[in-house]
Amino acid sequence: MNHRKVLKLGVYITLLFLLSGCWDATDVDELAIVMVAGYDTPMSVVDTDLHVSALTDATIGPGEVRGVDAPSIGASRTSRNYSTPRDYALTQLQLALYGEELARQGLKNYVDILLREPAIKNSVYLAIVEGKAVDFLQSINENEPKMGGQNLITLVELAPDQSYIPATTLYDFALDMTSRGKNPVIPMLRLIHGEKVPELSGIAIFKKDTMIDKVGQLESRWLMMLRGLQARAYIPFTVYRDGEVFDRGSVLLSNDRKVKVVRNGNEFDFYITIFLEGTLTERLSQQPVFFGDRHYIKEVEQAIASNTKTGVEQFIRYMQEDLQIDCIDISKYALAKWRKELQDQIDHDFINERVNIHVDVKVTIKNVGELG
Amino acid sequence: MDHSRFHITSKQLIFIIIGTQISAGVLSLPRLVAGEAAQHAWISVLVGAVPSFLAIALICYLYSRFNDPDFVNVSKRLFGRYLGSTLMLVFITYAVYFESIAVRVFAEITSVYMLPTTPKWAIVLILIIAAVYAISLGGQVIGRINEILFYLILFDLVIISIPVLTDGEILNLYPLTEIDYLGVLKGAIPTSFAYSGVEVLIVFYALTGRRDEVFKAAIIGQTIVVVVYLLAVLAALSVFGIDSIATIFWPILTLLKVPDLTVIERLEFFFLVLLGGLGVRPTLNLGLAASYSFLRVFDLDFKKYYVPVVIILGVIMFIIAMQPENILEAYSRAYYGGYAFWAIALGYPLLYHLASLIREGGIKNEPSESA
Known part of the structure; x- marks a missing residue:
């Protein structure tokens, strides 16, 4: 055997023993796959800053919610490991919930670990819970032990496809939190129907990492349209003729926006054009509108435009006078x-x-x- | 060993020039450049390439004045046996150090993203064993490996473009005016370090079959590197903007964590698997350059000593690669290695030109010692 063959053999044998993945091999039975994590202000008042809870995947056993008090998220993992047999796997984490109280204190310290941890993807969705996130998770798990977590994730993920509520990811939040001229918005959740069913209740408005206010479902529509966050949802309308209601109904509209900025000395004029496009889906008047009433569509368009303009202008006043921050993302222009x-x-x-x-x-x- | 196994084609030289430069450095490049040049980071990428193009021109012009343009021959003819050999040993030391740090940086990234509980020495060792084996097979094999791995860059560029399409914003690159010239120049410094690797031309010039095509091949290779860096920086800037990018260690990898894609889910893992090949290319190319030069300096028999020298080189690489205590120290060493790149890529050719000018007349187009 010449030295080349010896070298080859040596390489092969060494590589065989160095199959590096062996050190990182983990049996799936040993994992608790976390799908939703919740973060709150502490339940106890002694030496803790945070309460961390996690809803684990129900596909390999019943979903469960476990929570611990700890000084930080990282420390909560150590505390949890004393009582949890399986290793918490965060690669499938898809939704992070924050209690409103914690959000109002600022989230910078509580997203750091999510952004730093390579296993966690930046497309994890964020939501603020009215009340405590741990109570919210426990209720979800009790009422739907098999699919509660997945349904909740889908509700948040598909929010812009069926309502004027955004789906904010970890990336969106981090970007808006760290970039000049930007401020994050995050969907809000609450429980309805006897504290059993989760509902998207509006939008939490942040000044950088700190929640400063929240708006309900209607105001969320104006915020989304002004901010240019694309969504698609049903909007009601009323058409008046001669001062009386001629027709009512609803349209399914998607939105977009265009922004232009012009400078006048030390002042800046922003011109926002909101585009709404869609289909008429419902009419309550039984009177058909074919070619004989060709102005009807224009009247519906004008009714929606007028209503929207009133709503968004009210929102702008609220933003400039009360919030005093740019939550509609126009400063970037x-x-x-x-x-x-x-x-x-x-x-x-x-x-x-x-x-x-x-x-x-x-x-x-x-x-x-x-x-x- | 058959000496012809070290000869490469000019096409392979293109891929070797690319392969030695594009490695793990590109992952952090957008942060380093944008930190200085803000939205004009892309200009820094272009300015930072000037030393590399200059190095190519200087090396090619230097060698074009010799009939047998071999690094060892030229060094000995210009500086004499002892000083020439010393200069070559300095180059070899630089090459070994640089390739060792390249391995370590890549091992760190592998550890963070894919193999967190695997000991660092195991990752480093497995990379070095693969590299040593490839180097032991000679220049042709290295050329072919570089060619095959080059095409993976194209896949990587496609992957990088996905988050740009889903989350990129052109406003992040504006305004195009308001250029901070000092910032652009400061940003060009780390960028120029990212182009380190072009200096392998000092050795590979002599190994290329068609010498008349070397300059063209090197320029093509360098231009491709500039385009890849330009696209990477623009992609990261358009997605993160100048404020957010400053907080991210490896913007190109984080970029791939942004989109939520059905089925594929985690783009960064696909990228890293592809990068697995790209990460060791500088080690292959510089390792070959160092081993080849070492044997030529001491005039050793290639058939007898090449493989043992490569193995010893691998051991030295392992020792150097394991020196940094943590990732920050590894990056710090890589950064200061960038200054050494300037000294080698620009300093050597300039020094050699100076020496040949002093001794002009007696050098021009004279036959030198055969390889």
Whole structure:
């Protein structure tokens, strides 16, 4: 055997023994696959800053919720390991819930571990719970022990497909939290129907990492439209003729926006055009509208545009006067033009003192379905 | 050993130039550059490439003045036996150090993302064994490996483009005006370090079959590297923006954690599997350059000593790669290795040109010692 063959043999044998994956091999039976994690202010008042709970996957056994008090999320893992036989696997974590009280204290310290941990994907969804996240999780698990966790994840994930509520990911939050001129918004959850059924109740508005206010379902619609977060949902309308109600119904609309910024000295004029496009899905009047009433569609469009314009203008006043932060993500357009000058000012009284916002709403009804 | 096994084609030289440069460094490049040049980081990527192009021009021009443009011959002719050999040993030391740190950095990334409980020495060892085996087979094999692995970069670029399409925002690259020239220049420094590897041309020039095509091949290879870096930086900037990118260790990997894709789910793992090949290419190319040069310096018989030298080189690489105590120290060493790259890639050719100018007349187009 020449030295080349000896070398080859040596390489093969060494590689065989060094199959590095062996060190990282884990039997799936030894894992508790976490799907939803909850974070709250502490349940006890002694030496803790946080209460961490986790809902594990129900596919390899009944889902379970376990919670511990600890000074930090990392420390909670150690505390949990004293009583949990299986290793918590976070690669399938899909939803992180934060109690409202904790969110109002600031989430920076409680997303750090999620962003730092390579196993956790940045597409994990975030939601704020009205009340305690642990109570919320326990209720979900008690009422739907098999599919509760998965249904909750789907509810949050598909929120923009069926309502004007955003699906905010860890990436979205981190980006808005750390970027100048941006502020995060996160969907809110609550329990209804005797504390059994989860519902998307609105949007939590953040100033960087700290929750400062929340808006309900209707205001969420204006926020989503102004912010340009694309969604698709049913919107009711009323058409008036001669001062009386002529028709009522609903349309299924998707939204988009266009923003233009013009500078006038030290002031900035933002022109936001909201585009709403969709189909008429419901009419309560039985009077058909074919070619004989060709203005009808225009009237529906105008009714929706007018209602939307009123709503978004109210929201803008609320944002500039009460919130005093940019939660509709328009500052980035000013930064894109005058970054050097504005980057240190944009998060300090810019939106409420130096900005005028003008909104135009354009509605397009593409069709009226199968009936006239 | 058959000496012809070290000869490569000019096409393979393109892939070797690319392979020595594009490695784990690209993963952190957007953070390093954007930290200095903000939204104009892409300009820094272009400016940072100037030293590399200059190095190619200087090396090719230097060798074009010799009939037998071998690193060892040229060194000995210009500087004499002892000083020439010393200069070559410095180059060999640099190459071994650089390839060792490249292995360590790649092992760190593998450890963080894929094999967290596997001991670092096991990851480093398995990479070095594979590299030593490939190097022991000679230049042609290294050339072919580089060629095959090059095509993986194209897959990687496709993967990187997915988050750009789903989450990228062109506003993050604006304004195009308001250029901070000092910031761009500061950003060009870490970028120029990311181009380290082009200096292998000092050795591979002589190994390339068609010398008249070397310059063209090296320029093509370097241009491809610039394009890949440019796309990577633009992709990360468009998704993260200048503020967020500063907080992320490996923006290119984090980029792949952003989109939520059905079925595939975790893009970064696909990317890392592909990167598995890319990560060791600098080790292969520099390892071959160091081993080949070592035998030429001491005029050793290739058939008898090449494989033992490569194995000893592997042992030295392992020892150096295990020196950093943690990932931050490994990156720190890699960063300072960048300054050494300037000294080698630009300093050597300039020094050699200076020496040949001093001795001009007696050097030009004279036959030198045969390889």
